[in-house]
Amino acid sequence: MSAVLAVIAHPDDESFGLGAVIDWFTEQGVPVGVLCFTHGEASTLHAAPGDLATIRATELRAAAGILGVSPVRLLDYADGRLDQTAVAELAGQVIRLIDEMNPSHLLVFDEGGITGHPDHQAATAAALAAARSTRRALLAWVVPETVADRLNAEFGTAFLGRPAAQLGERLVVSRVRQLRAIAAHASQSHTNPVLHRRIALLGDREHLRLLYRPGGGCPAEAGVGSRTTRPDHALGSGVWPRSRLTPHPWRDLPTARRGPFAPGPAVPAAGA
Numbered sequence: 001m002s003a004v005l006a007v008i009a010h011p012d013d014e015s016f017g018l019g020a021v022i023d024w025f026t027e028q029g030v031p032v033g034v035l036c037f038t039h040g041e042a043s044t045l046h047a048a049p050g051d052l053a054t055i056r057a058t059e060l061r062a063a064a065g066i067l068g069v070s071p072v073r074l075l076d077y078a079d080g081r082l083d084q085t086a087v088a089e090l091a092g093q094v095i096r097l098i099d100e101m102n103p104s105h106l107l108v109f110d111e112g113g114i115t116g117h118p119d120h121q122a123a124t125a126a127a128l129a130a131a132r133s134t135r136r137a138l139l140a141w142v143v144p145e146t147v148a149d150r151l152n153a154e155f156g157t158a159f160l161g162r163p164a165a166q167l168g169e170r171l172v173v174s175r176v177r178q179l180r181a182i183a184a185h186a187s188q189s190h191t192n193p194v195l196h197r198r199i200a201l202l203g204d205r206e207h208l209r210l211l212y213r214p215g216g217g218c219p220a221e222a223g224v225g226s227r228t229t230r231p232d233h234a235l236g237s238g239v240w241p242r243s244r245l246t247p248h249p250w251r252d253l254p255t256a257r258r259g260p261f262a263p264g265p266a267v268p269a270a271g272a
Helices: 013-017 019-027 052-067 087-101 118-134 145-155 176-184 193-202
Strands: 004-008 032-038 072-077 105-109 137-142 169-172 205-212
Touching: 004 013, 004 019, 004 087, 004 118, 013 019, 013 032, 013 052, 013 176, 019 032, 019 052, 019 169, 019 176, 019 205, 032 052, 032 087, 032 118, 052 072, 052 176, 072 087, 087 118, 105 118, 118 137, 118 205, 145 193, 176 193
Parallel strands: 004 032, 004 105, 032 072, 105 137
Antiparallel strands: 137 205, 169 205
């Protein structure tokens, strides 16, 4: 794995959603960049005075510094209307940063957008199109169905989770830098009980699922909405501690084969 490009819809998605996963990669020495399509100006949360688009751009830069992310590309598509832009246009923006950064992998929210937000879904669709065009592996952050159901019951939200058979790899993560990055988004995190409840329910675990593999198509073609229970045979199984990545031999394999979930030595299941 040479580098990872996270493709997101809003400032704070890199921290609220992907923060612990990004930290997991950067702690292993893997560079991570971020492409964010909107300034998040349509958010109903506005805990700081001033122009929200400007505030959130500043918060994104601060959070990226905490997470060790570079480069950060913030575009100016309309928040809340990203799905009204052609996927090909959005994918073109992703491809431009791929050409600049040359990542081996893209990182996105799961196909349902995790929260069901159309902007999240549009960002993931754009990344998938770009991954297919440039032959990059595409990894999706996924939430267990049990956690999604609990959040929906407690808060009336619309989280979309996956059953255990579709969760892919389970990472052992630290929340320290993620929580600092979340705090940097002061306009959005000051009153956000759903966010903190989700993190509490997940604890020190996050999950990544392979959505696209060059030469291997889309293992997750059925999508979240189908609730299919077929085994996720495209990935290995196990728990990946924070020290897992560095010594793994697939780091030096050709792009079409390498990836954090290439077959390798079995991971001890203790503490799963």
